[in-house]
Amino acid sequence: MRTPDDRWAELAAAALAGELTSSEAAEFDDLRRSDTRRAEEYVALQGISGRLRQGDLTWVAPRGTDDLADRIAASIQRDDLTALSPSPSQAVTAEGARRRRRWLAPLSAAACLVLGLVIGVNSAGLFAPSPPSGPPGTLGAVEQISVVEDEGAADVHAQLVAHTWGTEAYLEATGLTVGATYELVFVGSNGEEFSAGEVLGSDVPIVCRMNAGVMREDTVRMELRGTGDVVVAHAALPSV
Template sequence: MSRTHDELRESLGAYVLGQLDDADLLRDVEQHLAACAECRAEVAEIGPLAAALKQIDLDDIRPVGVVPPPELDERIRRTLPQPVHGLRRWAPAVGGVLVGAAAATIVVVALPEHDPPAPTIITVPKVESVDGVTASAGLVDHTWGVEIKLTTKGLPAGERFEMWVEGDDGKAYDAGEFIGVKGKVITCDMSASVLLADAKRFKVVDARGTEVIAADLPS
């Protein structure tokens, strides 16, 4: 039985966190991402927050013998601002991490009256990759250059990869490097000192210089 767009979109949070244990569902989500620009943009948007949440070790931050009051979850939900588009659907998947971290200490934060606008993420329509690797990307056009939000899975663990952005002037601009992780979705915020209007393509190469991920950038 095929899954609908909404059903697959509900699984994006777990996908980004690497928590899709159902192999059939994981396959369906990856196939859907290859064809759905809207969902690829959502993955690119929530990827950085999911990556930050993965770094939280609750055993390190939870005081021994401290039990959060039963109403804490609801109090936190009332205090937090409304989620931006694309975060609401996957919040339940990471809610346990948020509440667990809040149980360690309660911090009162004075929120601004108006949140700054989120950056506009431009979806890269077609990202190509070698066999066994899936990838999607979004772009943010900055005044200082271009930011590339790359989400990928299937790269060899422990191997170092470099991203380069090719400019219209024929030059290659360094956008940073990262290391592959076995069986995990990797979300990287890469950046290069070339304006999006002057960039035509990005590529990711392995330690041997072999191209493993690449895409033309929308003009």
């Protein structure tokens, strides 16, 4: 099954090979503008492409993709043939031919290698920047919080991430009543409540990301509530 990450990998490889159509270029620009991680990833891949042109990296063949990858490969093959063909007015010397062969291999591999690397980056985080760290409220930093279970057999764990647009919770829960609705709520210092969304109890572990439109510094408590607003689990949040 194709994923958005697969499409990003294809577009990044095509951009490095100079094979984007106008519509693909617009799509690629939108992806970079909407995701700083991908924008930084592409900058790193441009560096790799440059090193490939210098011939100081090796490569392995990536998995096959659709016609976009085929167009990239076809373009590279055309460039290789042009580089190998002597001009009508000048013969290629033996030394010149050897020099061309030494450079053509990494040039031909560049886009294919980058395509394989981008696909792998999303699962391995190879070129992803190190996540921010710092005290509670640091933008982008994962904040460990202590969750207390108040009801039933629930086992709940959570982490928070402060964003410029609100607060995100990474929620993991087991032991919730199957089919029952649970709401994650942030409580502000003035008692105002902000919903981060709802989940249904399941007989398999729940792992999800939930978001509330409240700044991390304005929250003092997180609650997981069940039917009738019964607090199933809660966490007192450190002040920011």
